[in-house]
Amino acid sequence: MERIPVLNVENLSVSFSQYAGVLRKKQIEAIKDLNVTLYPGEIVAVAGASGSGKSLLAHAILGILPYNASMGGRISYCGNSLTSAQAQELRGKEIVLVPQSVSYLDPLMKVGPQIRKNAKDKPSREKTLEIFNRYGLAAETENLYPFELSGGMARRVLISTAVLEKPKLVIADEPTPGLDAAAAKRVMEHFREIADEGAAVLLITHDLELAIETADRIAIFYAGTTLEEVQASDFAEGLKLHHPYTRALWQAMPRNGMQVPKGI
Template structure:
């Protein structure tokens, strides 16, 4: 079943040039992408390619001066502002980029509990913390007291307790050490195994190829290629698009990926 269907999405910003004339700055142009339930789709791109805006556009959280064209369907119905206000947090969850997205004056345990939409918030939070190997005492900490890895796991927890069908993960891995990255990716795989679709926005092509079913490559606001993750093997001989292949070959560590053996899952 198609959970999320993005058709011909364009986003542009109204800006004022040096002479105070209004101009529009396109940031995403005619992007089409769909996600099945239980599927992980990675959107890979360099910074400035419009990745985060895609996440915010799906959630209807773009700034006022942004204009959106095209259609976004969720479970077969258009994602209008009214529909979104019911779906946000319960069926669609965001995993934001950094600890900046946590309320600085509220303990993280409380923030995770407030994100829970199914079952008993406290019990849910405790079980998620256990499975993410976050100590129970971490619930009483404020965001500024968390280490980078802990903060990341807390952010992922907010999506995990929500019981959302679609999880949009906006750059969840940068700044983490390899062990934590692997753990985060494992959590994503668990979530997708339980039926959630994950839109994994990242610039980490290796991580994307490791857990995603399909990898979409975004370049300067345009989707240049969507390839199955299995094509990301060897020197990328199976990749049809030259830009994608160039990205893959530019990776210093793709030997490492091969060694981990992600191919086993495909």
């Protein structure tokens, strides 16, 4: 039997029209010919420099690109093509986003109702407490407004919001800044559990160590496209890295002496 990917992104391109001068518009291609596939049970990390198009990929999948963006290529979800309307319909249910910025929390809504999407039933409340417990948040966090949270707490609330229900596809855009190593590890373990239950996780991160420890495969982004994709274990050992940029990333990791080659 052929395995059907949870997510298949083929030849994705995203470009922006911007004014160059007063009357002339020009197109800037932020993502071009990008491919990535996620099978059930897999965690795929996307690593790459700032501005390489990682968040745009997440937003393209979720159908929430900025108004001045146009998109080409194909995105399919569980074997069917995914339109932005469908993505928005599934968002928060089957497809969840852990956004990069904590500013995605609703500032006017207390944490508890926000996590439960206003559900008031007992099982939802119990689930909230369970997830708080898992992420080391006190039960009283329920009654706080986002402005009353520390950065690390807000980050944990964002993650809790995304994974409270059983999603099929988790897109986590830099989920760990502000978390200490133990908390980050707990989040990664949770992602692994979610994947073990059959979901797919797209983990966007700057942190290559974290990607190696957590992911099955690592896709390296550069200037809006995938330079190469390697098994996490091959990356850890510096094996099968073809592209000079990928090799440079590997060498720059603390475990490999942090040598940054000239010209990178």
